[in-house]
Amino acid sequence: MFSKSTGYALRATLYIAQKGTEDHKIGIDDISKAIGSPRSFTAKILQLLTKNNKIIHSTTGPHGGFYMTEKAKNLPVRAILQAMGEDGLLDRCILGLAECSEKRPCPMHSKYKIIKTQLIGLFETETINQLASDIQSGKVFMKLK
Amino acid sequence: MFSKSTGYALRATLYIAQKGTEDHKIGIDDISKAIGSPRSFTAKILQLLTKNNKIIHSTTGPHGGFYMTEKAKNLPVRAILQAMGEDGLLDRCILGLAECSEKRPCPMHSKYKIIKTQLIGLFETETINQLASDIQSGKVFMKLK
DNA sequence: ATAATAAAAGACAATTTTATCTTTTATTAT
DNA sequence: ATAATAAAAGATAAAATTGTCTTTTATTAT
Numbered sequence: 414m415f416s417k418s419t420g421y422a423l424r425a426t427l428y429i430a431q432k433g434t435e436d437h438k439i440g441i442d443d444i445s446k447a448i449g450s451p452r453s454f455t456a457k458i459l460q461l462l463t464k465n466n467k468i469i470h471s472t473t474g475p476h477g478g479f480y481m482t483e484k485a486k487n488l489p490v491r492a493i494l495q496a497m498g499e500d501g502l503l504d505r506c507i508l509g510l511a512e513c514s515e516k517r518p519c520p521m522h523s524k525y526k527i528i529k530t531q532l533i534g535l536f537e538t539e540t541i542n543q544l545a546s547d548i549q550s551g552k553v554f555m556k557l558k
Numbered sequence: 559m560f561s562k563s564t565g566y567a568l569r570a571t572l573y574i575a576q577k578g579t580e581d582h583k584i585g586i587d588d589i590s591k592a593i594g595s596p597r598s599f600t601a602k603i604l605q606l607l608t609k610n611n612k613i614i615h616s617t618t619g620p621h622g623g624f625y626m627t628e629k630a631k632n633l634p635v636r637a638i639l640q641a642m643g644e645d646g647l648l649d650r651c652i653l654g655l656a657e658c659s660e661k662r663p664c665p666m667h668s669k670y671k672i673i674k675t676q677l678i679g680l681f682e683t684e685t686i687n688q689l690a691s692d693i694q695s696g697k698v699f700m701k702l703k
Numbered sequence: 704a705t706a707a708t709a710a711a712a713g714a715c716a717a718t719t720t721t722a723t724c725t726t727t728t729a730t731t732a733t
Numbered sequence: 734a735t736a737a738t739a740a741a742a743g744a745t746a747a748a749a750t751t752g753t754c755t756t757t758t759a760t761t762a763t
Contacts, residue, residue, distance in 0.1 A: 414559065414647065417751065420654025427653075427665065440709070454752050460711065474760025475708045490666075502559065508572075509565025510700065520572065520689035520698045521635075521680075528676050535669055544665035553665045555655065562721065585739070599722050605741065618740045619730025 419497045422458050424448040426493050427555060429469055429479050430486050430545035438471075438478030447556055458497075466496040468541075481541070490544065491536035503533050564642045567603050569593040571638050572700060574614055574624050575631050575690035583616075583623030592701055603642075611641040613686075626686070635689065636681035648678050 415423075425444050433439040441459065445452040459479060462468045468488060471479045494500040506513035506522070513519040547553045560568075573592050578584040586604065590597040604624060607613045613633060616624045639645040651658035651667070658664040692698045 414650065414652055415654065417654065423653050424655070438709095442709095451752055453754070456710075457712095457752095463710095471710060472760070473708080473710045473758070475762065477709045477760065479710085505559065507559055508568050508700070509560065509562065510569070512699075517699050519700055520692045521684070522698065524680055524684070528673060528680065531673050531676075535666075535673065539666070539669070547665045553667065554657075554662050555653070555664055583739095587739095596722055598724070601740075602722095602742095608740095616740060617730070618728070618738080620732065620738045622730065622739045624740085 415494070415499055415502065416497075418454075418458055419494065419499045421448065421450045421455050422462060422493055422497050423490070424555060425450070425455055425459060426462065426468060426481075426541060427545050427548065430481050430541045431548055433478065433480035435470075435480055435482070438476065438480045440478040444479065462493070462496050466492060468492055468496055486542040486545070487540050489537050490539045490541060491533075493541070494536060503536065504529065560639070560644055560647065561642075563599075563603055564639065564644045566593065566595045566600050567607060567638055567642050568635070569700060570595070570600055570604060571607065571614060571626075571686060572690050572693065575626050575686045576693055578623070578625035580615075580625050580627075583621065583625045585623040589624065607638070607641050611637060613637055613641055631687040631690070632685050634682050635684045635686060636678075638686070639681060648681065649674065 425448055428444055428447050429439055432443075441452060441456050444450075444459075445455045448455075459469060459471070463471050463479075468485050469479050469481050470485075471477070491500060491503075494503070506519055507525045508519045508521055510519050513522055515522075544553075548555050570589050570593055573589055574584055577588075586597060586601050589595075589604075590600045593600075604614060604616070608616050608624075613630050614624050614626050615630075616622070636645060636648075639648070651664055652670045653664045653666055655664050658667055660667075689698075693700050
């Protein structure tokens with residue numbers, strides 16, 4: 414569905430939301446090991462998330478690393494997609510047509526719309542916080558065995 | 559959602575299903591112009607669809623071109639995804655986790671599953687024929703204005 | 704002030720996807 | 734048989750995505 418980059422962004426953000434606080438920041442080594450992603454590449458992605466939409470914060474130097482504010486943790490998961498520039502993917506024509514709309518629908522449009530609406534709703538409703546605490550509760554998982 | 563290649567495959571197949579019969583085959587120039595895709599690249603994709611899963615047929619020489627058998631037209635749209643090797647995409651973890659399953663679900667798993675099931679159902683239920691005749695009826699569109 | 708730490712930034716490389724162009728092969732009509 | 738037609742096949746290239754490595758900058762603790 415999404416690119417590898419966005420997958421890393423989603424997982425890294427959820428990990429930071431779980432483990433990182435302003436006085437216990439979390440390093441890129443820890444993050445990339447935990448989510449099984451290439452270290453430097455993940456660093457670049459986190460730079461995007463810190464710069465563009467301020468979803469995560471970071472500081473350099475000793476005891477530096479990444480963390481999230483409580484406010485940011487309450488953002489919908491969709492905010493991560495937006496920061497990664499893949500939010501539009503959710504609303505795109507499934508046949509890949511540029512001109513697909515209510516007025517000029519493709520043959521899949523009306524039936525896919527019902528699904529698409531739920532998909533957007535899901536990413537809009539679920540917050541980063543919610544998913545992170547679901548992981549904490551131990552009922553769902555995000556780490557490699 | 560899908561790659562550009564798969565988008566071309568879907569659109570080309572629907573176009574062939576509409577316009578192509580065994581005694582009126584349809585050429586790659588016509589197809590690529592109609593669906594707005596790069597000619598030679600589309601040709602490669604159609605070669606896949608003819609070879610791998612026999613979704614479309616082709617002949618060389620004068621009055622040659624692409625067409626579909628009635629049997630093939632009754633295949634679900636999903637068959638095109640399978641031929642393109644992107645069928646698995648429908649069932650993949652939305653966070654990009656390799657190990658995401660009922661036993662070990664990611665935090666999005668249970669809610670996404672409901673949507674995923676509908677998505678697979680849609681591609682499984684809709685036939686190539688159905689979509690092609692919907693286009694013919696003039697209520698839905700696939701060509702560039 | 705200085706050394707140590709950790710992210711930011713930059714340069715570069717590998718891989719995958721997408722696209723173009725040319726040559727070959729198969730088929731048809733003359 | 735020959736010429737014309739159209740897909741198949743092959744070679745190559747451009748672009749985008751993913752990945753690695755090095756240097757720089759900011760911060761902290763000594």
